[in-house]
Amino acid sequence: MTVRRSVILGTGSALPTRRVSNAELAQEVDTTDEWIVERTGIRFRHLAGPHETTGTLAIDAAKAALAAAGVHAQDIDLIVLATATPDQTFPSTATKVQAALAIDDCVAFDVAAVCSGFLYAVQVADAMIRAGAHTRALVIGAETFSRILDWEDRTTCVLFGDGAGAIVLAAEEGSDRGILASKLHADGRHNELLYVDGGPSTTGTVGKLRMKGREVFRHAVVNLASVMTESLEIAGLTAADVDWVVPHQANARILDATARKLGLPAEKVVMTVDQHANTSAASVPLALDVAVRDGRIKRGDVVVLEAMGGGFTWGAAVVRY
Structure with missing residues (x-):
């Protein structure tokens, strides 16, 4: 029996324009570069500006992944987007990606499993592809955690940043990949x-x-x-x-x-x-x-x-x- 697998054709990512060092953060938060590096290894993070959202980052990451994969947006028939910080309570941020990519019709929805969200999204998309329901999927993880941080709590606010990453999955029969x-x-x-x-x-x-x-x-x-x-x-x-x-x-x-x-x-x-x-x-x-x-x-x-x-x-x- 031929095995149908979900193969990664391409990857992409996107980061907000603003890059913030520990030293810059220490001007606003009661912390130091040494304290952050020793406990976490973090030196920099990117923080979303007023016009950057989970959706805009997801769109940019998706475009980069499509370009790397050599796949046209219209060939995508499934979008699964993992996020804990959606642009709106509803509709899903995945549908905003769909609209921005000018995809006329495809299945598009969000999954919420916080930091594990991308792994959950991968398994969902993989199962749908292996079942034969879909052939090409965009799987995206995107967040603007800076929007939900308590900037007076130095034990948490120094740990997080904003960004997005995406992969293009495609069905392949008999592939060892x-x-x-x-x-x-x-x-x-x-x-x-x-x-x-x-x-x-x-x-x-x-x-x-x-x-x-x-x-x-x-x-x-x-x-x-x-x-x-x-x-x-x-x-x-x-x-x-x-x-x-x-x-x-x-x-x-x-x-x-x-x-x-x-x-x-x-x-x-x-x-x-x-x-x-x-x-x-x-x-x-x-x-x-x-x-x-x-x-x-x-x-x-x-x-x-x-x-x-x-x-x-x-x-x-x-x-x-």
Whole structure:
């Protein structure tokens, strides 16, 4: 029986114009460059301006991915966009991307799984492609977390940035490339460890991000190492087969600890957190695009994508690029 797989044809990303260093941030927040770097590894982040939104960043990332893939927008029949910071409560930001790309008709919707959102979106799109319902998909992670930060809380506001990343997935019959396996999890018992204290049906406001960092760190290292192992086992591979890990860019210490737990050398881990901070659902596709465009990730490489976010949600996907 011929296997139908979702193959990544191209990647793209977009960042707001404004790039903010730790030193610049320290002029507005009670913090220092040394404090931020020591605890997180972050040195810079991009913050959206008045005319930059999750939607505009998603559109730019989608256009870049389409160009890299050599695919016309009209050939896309599915858009799945992961975000926790949509332009509007409804309609979905995915439909704004659809309209901006002048796609007459395609399935377009958002998924919400915070920092794991892109992994959730990938599995949804992959399942729809493998089922035969669609042939070419845009999968996007886009965020403007700066809009929901409490800028008086130095323990959280220094951690996040804005951005977007996208991939073009296409159905291929009998290919040895593509998404080989994926695994997702969620555990709502940990809501109070990482959440936003607002919402349409509770406070009628957007709210601000709240986080208990130490507890999140502990869960992240255990959960991410576990789900990466699970996804590799489903794919019939081991850590020794992995060429690159593209993790959620939350904290350099989490990335290092997860790699050690799996016995992976640090040089196999793509790290962009120092330049972009935590861009939530955008961080995995953004880091993937960086590593593809600078030549680190090449066709045929085995790449593991992984992330964990509020909820808790977490997941991983194994891809032969």
